[in-house]
Amino acid sequence: MGLRVNNNIAALNAYRNLSITDGQMSKSLEKLSSGFRINRAADDAAGLAISEGLRSQIGGLKVAVRNTQDGVSVVQTAEGALTETHSILQRMRDLTVQASNDGGLNADAKKNIQSEMSQLKNELTRISDTTTFNGTKLLDGKYEGKFQVGANAGEQIQVKISTAMGASGLGVSGVDVTKTAQGITATTVAATSASASNTAATVTVAAATANSGLAEDFAKLNGTLTLNGKSLDLSSVSYDATAGSAARMTALNTALTNTFGGDVTAASGTGGTFVFTGPTPGNGLTADELATKQLTFTQSTGATKALKDIDAAIKTVSTTRADLGALQNRFDHTINNLNVSVENLTASESRIRDADMAQEMVQFTRNQILSQAGTSMLAQANQASQGVLSLLR
Structure with missing residues (x-):
């Protein structure tokens, strides 16, 4: 074989491999010390983006x-x-x-x-x-x-x-609870005898406010209307919270119809009042028969309303x-x-980003042995060229 001094190919080859091994050792040390498989985008560009x-x-x-x-x-x-x-x-x-x-x-x-x-x-x-x-x-x-x-x-x-x-x-x-029932507090107009004219039985109920027809007036209707054995608790009537006075009056009349079958209707009065109109007694009725056609209103006691x-x-x-x-x-x-x-998600990210310490330690040990072997072989390659000196003696 030829002996050359200017270019030691064996030494260059050993140096190249040793450089590669050193680079791999550096990466293994970085992964082992950080715990991450990916420390920079160059380690795994796609994996870095996903993680x-x-x-x-x-x-x-x-x-x-x-x-x-x-x-x-x-x-x-x-x-x-x-x-x-x-x-x-x-x-x-x-x-x-x-x-x-x-x-x-x-x-x-x-x-x-x-x-x-x-x-x-x-x-x-x-x-x-x-x-x-x-x-x-x-x-x-x-x-x-x-x-x-x-x-x-x-x-x-x-x-x-x-x-x-x-x-x-x-x-x-x-x-x-100190309030007591006041009986029929409203004005009642009704036919009282068999010979009376056809006068409708009406009850005028005062609301709590002075403005007739307002929504809060309906909410203050507390008491019971009674006609011919049938009764309606006015406080039990349900109103749509967004409804105006006209819609509330319709709801009130619907409740009256459901209870009295059309014998009683409601309308707004003056000064914050409600007028409930009962049936019109006909001529020729007896006093007892006429009494059953009278519409009455009983105000709730404070305790009853409170309950x-x-x-x-x-x-x-x-x-x-x-x-x-x-x-x-x-x-x-x-x-x-x-x-x-x-x-x-953490498990998924860990599989991509984290280093497998056991696997990385195997790789590090391999690179460490290769580094030591490469260093030794580089020294041997450098010594090989000195054989030329024996030819020059």
């Missing part, structure tokens, strides 16, 4: 879990306050039942009951005004919160409490608490689902 997308999802889902837990806290805060609201309403109902016992109570006793009722109403309003989460009122009827429960836009759950939970919002601010109002308030609070409880259960399921998603 960064997965990281965005994982980070967003982790924040979404915390957001959902905030939703649980909001619901628990509101529902916890309503627990006490329920207790207060139940106590008010107990007091109202006690106040209804007219045969065993005098006026002073009812005033004492009403005194406690007033304090309880004030506490209902205080709880509604002071129940907040991070400075935001929850029970004033205006709360509407949206919680981001996903990593992407639009993945939200809404919590809405649209009913004010104070005494006014629940419709119990006006309860007064209805408090029962309605209890139903409202029960419905709200049930809705909040359902939302909390939904939030709990959402958290469980998010945690599963985080777990699975």
